Amino acid sequence: MTGPQSPQPNSNPSRTASASRPIGRGLLWSAGAFLLGSLLVYNSVDTSADPKPQSHSAVAESPHSSASPAVPDLALPRSAPKRVSIPQIAVDAPFTQLTIGPTGQLNAPPAGDKNLVGWYKDGAAPGERGSAIIAGHVDTKTGPAVFLQLESLKPGATINITREDGIIASFKVDSVETFNKARFPNERVYSDAPTAQLRVITCGGAYDRKVKDYVDNVVVFAHLASFRNA
Template structure:
């Protein structure tokens, strides 16, 4: 991914999501650059598999296309929450129920990836917007690791309208609705669209997708879920 200049917001290149279980073992690595209202990060997977096989087929994006910057017309302007770190992510449609770990930029300017040893862990770019806060909150996770399928193995199969629930440290639950699920080649990743500052509370979930390139030991695509804050409640 590339970046612009502003408070932190990552660029696209996370580990892959997918449909049915895929081959195991790829870690993720993100590189970052400055971004308008945030740093832009690029999410690339790093092969950690003992048996680097390609996945079962190219990723296919779900239908529906988001409006400006991936936001939906259903997004409620003005509906936003105070800043609070996320604690747990639940996506009923794909049976995801996982805790969060904060991600930050390392000395080299790369965004540290979630620990590859924990398959059920979601990373949140802590220097960007928190889930529910105005702006685009960036989440990422592995599609698989060397020990098996990971938290976002089924991310690609989410349909528009699906619900994403994020429990936060302040005792509230931010409820997002999926606008679209799209697959982008990493070499042509739309950084501006994915990481641009948003006028409403939005969410981006990124993981790897597409075929597995043996030469570079990485997936060729990124899968991105675009969602908007639909409501919130006490936990």
Template sequence: MTTQQSPQPNPSSDLPEKAVPRSAGRGLIWAAGAFLLGSFLVYNSVDTSADAKPLSFSAGQQAHRPISDLALSRSAPKRLTIPEIAVDAPFTRLTLGPTGQLNAPPAADTNLVGWYQDGAAPGERGAAIVAGHVDTKTGPAVFLQLETLRPGSTVEITREDGIIATFKIDSVETFSKANFPNDRVYADTPDAQLRLITCGGSYDRKAKDYTANVVAFAHLVSSKHV
């Protein structure tokens, strides 16, 4: 097992930050570097870039959902589709900045989501991290309605290998950026899970940032070839 740095907090970024270890062939194990990634909260503002909020399972919900053996081999995502909130967006790859922060998706394109490429791929065992802006200085963005999703909502990700991975939302929660639960959001998982993150809460005009992050937690339920 090797260890890689995870995202760390960056006021110019839209995502939570922290350093995270990655297990060979399984994606990131966020447990060790969880608190760092949690700091990399996506910063969303009218003056900078959109913010992302972390959503995740509650301890109780995780405990009551059976662990699934369903998992796919590693393949990068190409497109995210969430019909319930009219999301149909291409992916860009997200990397870490020089100080360890997770760089946010470009704010110029409001219909774009980012995947942390050094973490688990969507459908692969582990928690795949996908972030998007709730808005930018030009207007509403791709994850504007993320917080309206409910348990049971479905998310589809088309991958480069021609497989469409379907995930079911387990929970959506809003967390203060000052007390972000990194271990709940970024910890490694035994099955294929997904985290959709954007900004939320109120907008602090002085800090030019949102006060919270919205995180949607989901797990893989099926897959099919295009």
């Protein structure tokens, strides 16, 4: 589901699908133990599941949350997201809710829709205090998908999320980083935060033909910078 990228933090070369890179691979999040539970790996081409973030009701604030020192203390009441817009990379897509499957892993967005973003509905809502988790495919079996250019996003860019309560929550990108799935920093990405944070996740790095999976994840770290009525 995500686009390849080198493992260097904030290294964001733009990529496009090509014949040399197989497409049709799904969202992949990385394995590892998390603060209050384990996170599991998933290859969405099998429509199984991604790592398991914590439910909104069960997560406690963590001293290890990655909130930016200068993040304003803004927060909104809980409301589900309807649409995401990222002007810098021409993203404009609706949301679908993501749930935990029977194996304890997070189900991926449907691979048949190339312009669809998933939100983990049992975690924080975008704009609410905590770390809201959203994810999308970089490509599918039919071609490039919604987060093909996510790795090219720059710090300072804006992510606008329109919510069901009619509020547009605007997030400022703090960093765009790439992590090897085998060494994914689960606690940093998924742990709760005392401020309104956003994590945008997709696949990246080289494509391993043997295991039929990308080797990395691209993660965008962002914080709520402002909000307005739609």
